[in-house]
Structures are given as structure tokens and as C-alpha cells.
Amino acid sequence: GQNIDQPTEMTATEGAIVQINCTYQTSGFNGLFWYQQHAGEAPTFLSYNVLDGLEEKGRFSSFLSRSKGYSYLLLKELQMKDSASYLCAVRDLAGGSYIPTFGRGTSLIVHP
Amino acid sequence: GAGVSQSPSNKVTEKGKDVELRCDPISGHTALYWYRQRLGQGLEFLIYFQGNSAPDKSGLPSDRFSAERTGESVSTLTIQRTQQEDSAVYLCASSKGLSNSYEQYFGPGTRLTVT
Numbered sequence: 001g002q003n004i005d006q007p008t009e010m011t012a013t014e015g016a017i018v019q020i021n022c023t024y025q026t027s028g029f030n031g032l033f034w035y036q037q038h039a040g041e042a043p044t045f046l047s048y049n050v051l052d053g054l055e056e057k058g059r060f061s062s063f064l065s066r067s068k069g070y071s072y073l074l075l076k077e078l079q080m081k082d083s084a085s086y087l088c089a090v091r092d093l094a095g096g097s098y099i100p101t102f103g104r105g106t107s108l109i110v111h112p
Numbered sequence: 113g114a115g116v117s118q119s120p121s122n123k124v125t126e127k128g129k130d131v132e133l134r135c136d137p138i139s140g141h142t143a144l145y146w147y148r149q150r151l152g153q154g155l156e157f158l159i160y161f162q163g164n165s166a167p168d169k170s171g172l173p174s175d176r177f178s179a180e181r182t183g184e185s186v187s188t189l190t191i192q193r194t195q196q197e198d199s200a201v202y203l204c205a206s207s208k209g210l211s212n213s214y215e216q217y218f219g220p221g222t223r224l225t226v227t
């Protein structure tokens with residue numbers, strides 16, 4: 001498997017910045033996705049990284065370092081509605097499959 | 113436009129019964145995926161359909177699980193002789209195809225409870 005590792009839970013204060021890390025092990029890396037999942041709802045796409053560097057999209061940014069097998073999702077100006085689970089998913093072509101493998105997700109709790 | 117839809121939204125069944133879950137992908141999406149998500153866990157891949165190619169069944173946990181897809185439209189996931197460990201949310205997703213950056217669009221899921 002891809003051995004995707006994320007923290008189980010994080011807490012942060014409204015208005016602050018939080019960084020959610022994801023580490024992985026692959027032999028045929030071919031892209032990393034971040035999804036947001038509110039409780040009882042379906043995951044929704046946030047970002048996609050395949051090259052090293054930072055991708056910025058509004059209050060959310062995602063970073064990738066392929067050599068380190070590392071990504072992070074950065075959330076700025078946190079809002080209460082950002083309380084959700086954040087899923088890291090990695091595509092590894094080594095097994096001949098294009099299907100991303102998901103980590104267990106990081107539950108983010110934003111408090112006032 | 114319409115997103116991915118799934119039915120039923122909730123299903124309670126007795127152990128040993130068969131269940132059938134339905135997924136309607138976004139129109140024009142050639143790829144369709146089924147995942148299982150147990151409480152507090154990540155998404156566990158079950159099966160994948162891409163166009164008219166043979167499905168990737170590598171994630172199906174046992175021969176009690178099967179799925180079909182009609183062309184590039186509706187898919188059904190069937191679980192025979194359900195067991196309590198089958199209790200989970202079953203998520204369906206679709207995407208435009210196999211291109212690297214194509215993100216998956218998820219349906220709201222079917223919450224299955226086996227008593």
C-alpha cells in the first residue's frame with residue numbers, strides 16, 4: 001500500500017492558520033489529492049499536486065515535496081465551517097492502478 | 113448541474129439478507145468508483161469501472177460483494193448474506209476519466225446497518 005499517514009485530530013482557533021501534514025510511501029508516485037469531508041457528508045475536492053511546490057487557492061494552499069514523500073494542507077483565516085475531516089489521497093502507479101488510496105483523514109476542530 | 117446520487121440514503125438490514133445499493137454518476141463521467149467508509153476510518157476502495165474496460169475488483173473484500181455498471185451510467189453494488197462487519201457508509205464517486213488531475217465527485221453515500 002501507500003502507507004499514508006496523517007494526524008488523527010487537530011484543534012485550532014477561529015481566525016488562525018493551521019497546517020495538516022500528510023506523509024506517504026510510494027514507488028510510482030503520480031499525484032496527491034486533498035479532500036474535505038464534513039460530518040455525515042460526502043468528501044469534496046480541495047486540491048491536486050503532482051509537481052513539487054505550493055498550490056494556492058483562496059484560503060487553502062497545498063504543498064508537495066516528492067523527494068520527502070510529504071504534503072501539507074494550509075488553511076488560513078480559519079472559520080467555524082472549516083471544522084471537518086481532511087483526507088489525503090495518493091495515486092501510485094507502481095501497482096498498475098490509477099485509483100488513489102486515501103489516508104484515514106485528519107479531524108479538524110475549529111473553536112471560537 | 114446534477115451531482116452523483118445514491119440510493120437509498122439509509123438501509124437497515126438483518127444479518128444474512130442481501131442488499132443492493134445504487135449509484136447514478138454525473139452524466140459524461142466515464143469512471144465510477146465504490147468505496148466503503150467505516151466509522152472513524154478512511155475510505156476503503158472496493159471496485160472501479162472505466163468505460164467498457166473490465167472493472168478493477170481488487171478492493172472487494174469477499175465474494176459476497178459484487179457490482180455492475182450499465183454502460184457509462186448507473187451502477188449497483190450488491191452485498192450477499194450481509195454480516196455485521198459490513199455496516200459502514202458506502203460511497204460512490206465518478207470522474208471524467210483516468211487523466212491524472214481528474215478529481216473524484218462523491219455522492220452522499222448509503223449508510224448500511226446490519227443488525
